[in-house]
Each structure stands twice: as structure tokens, then as C-alpha cells.
Amino acid sequence: MQFTPQAFTGGNVFIDGIGALGILKSFEPPKLDYDTIEASASIGKYEKVLPSLKPLTAKITLTDVNAVLLAPLSTLIPKVVYVKKNMTSVGITQKDTQIIATMGGVVKVGELPQYEMIKEVEFSFEMAVYTFSYQVDKVPLIVYDVENSIYMINGIDQFASIRKNIT
Structure with missing residues (x-):
């Protein structure tokens, strides 16, 4: 398999199904940060990585301010945010790749624009993410759903052995 460098060439954001083409400035997807514990061995200590993730947070920065974009600041109803990005590989043959990140959760930090x-104008918000899907060319590579205890990477259930031992 040959790997080639890629660059982002465009993006769009949808908040509860309403598209906002051209205003997505930046998107920081959730960081997959695993819980760890410190363990001891005969010659020292090491960190043991557990299969559970720390709470997920995503940050989105937009270049517009209006009622639709401020709606996620309400914590009464969880929001679904869908970010679609395009990447183009750099090299002898150019190939366009589509990345889709779908997140469900509640906004925990909203940053209104500073006046300069x-x-x-930049409006950004951070979401506490409860559901997350990361697709590359419509193939789900990461699926995370804390409410239904689902965490899959490349279609492999990361909790299968744990779930098998519980039932």
C-alpha cells in the first residue's frame, strides 16, 4: 500500500441538519485519550492503558454569528453536528478523499467573537461528545456511543471481550 501526503481543501458544517457552507474555519475532532493507571513491576513502574476512553470533547470554529449557530448553546436538547471535509492527496496522482465526522452531544463552552x-468574526464552541462517528470515503473507521457502550475501530468492537465476560 502506498501512502501519500494529504491536505484539507474544503469543509462544511451542519448543525441539526442545517448546513452552513463556507463558514467552517477549523474543527478539532475529539481526542481519543484512554484511561491509564500506574502499575508496579519488579524493576519500576509503568502505565497500564485501559480500554475505556476519557470523556470526548470537540471544538468547532465558525466565521459567522446568527441564531442557527448560537442554537447549540442551549443545553436543553442535545445537538447533532456533522462536519464534512475534503482532502486532496499530494503527489503524482491526485485523489480526493471525503471525511465525515458526526457528533452528538451538548455544548459545554461557547466563545463569542472578540471585537477587533x-x-x-470567529464564533467557536466545544461540545461534550456522547456519540461520534468518523468516516473516510463513507467507511466508518471509528464509532463511539457511550450510551449504548459501543466503541469500534475499523469495525472491531473494542469492548467485545469485556461485554462477553459480563453476560
Whole structure:
């Protein structure tokens, strides 16, 4: 398999199904940070990585302010945010790749724009993510759903052995 460098060439964001083409400035997907515990061995200590993830957070920065974009600040109803990005590989043959990140959760931090003369308006928010799907060319590579105890990477259930021991 040959790997080639890729660059982001475009993106779009949908909040509860309403598209906002052209205003997505940046997107930080959730960091997959596993719980760890410190363990001891005869010659020292090491960290044991557990199969459970720490709470997931995503950050989205937009270049517009309106009622639709401020709606996620309400914590009464969880929001679904869908980010679609395009990447183009750099090399002899160019190939376009689509990445889709779908997140469900509640906004925990909202940053309204700071006033600076002749500077682009930026509104950003951080979400506490309860469900997360990361697809590359419509193939789900990561599926996370804390409410239904699902965590899959490349279609492999990371909790299968744990779930088998519980039932």
C-alpha cells in the first residue's frame, strides 16, 4: 500500500441538519485519550492503558454569528453536528478523499467573537461528545456511543471481550 501526503481543501458544517457552507474555519475532532493507571513491576513502574476512553470533547470554529449557530448553546436538547471535509492527496496522482465526522452531544463552552477592527468574526464552541462517528470515503473507521457502550475501530468492537465476560 502506498501512502501519500494529504491536505484539507474544503469543509462544511451542519448543525441539526442545517448546513452552513463556507463558514467552517477549523474543527478539532475529539481526542481519543484512554484511561491509564500506574502499575508496579519488579524493576519500576509503568502505565497500564485501559480500554475505556476519557470523556470526548470537540471544538468547532465558525466565521459567522446568527441564531442557527448560537442554537447549540442551549443545553436543553442535545445537538447533532456533522462536519464534512475534503482532502486532496499530494503527489503524482491526485485523489480526493471525503471525511465525515458526526457528533452528538451538548455544548459545554461557547466563545463569542472578540471585537477587533477589520478582523474576521470567529464564533467557536466545544461540545461534550456522547456519540461520534468518523468516516473516510463513507467507511466508518471509528464509532463511539457511550450510551449504548459501543466503541469500534475499523469495525472491531473494542469492548467485545469485556461485554462477553459480563453476560
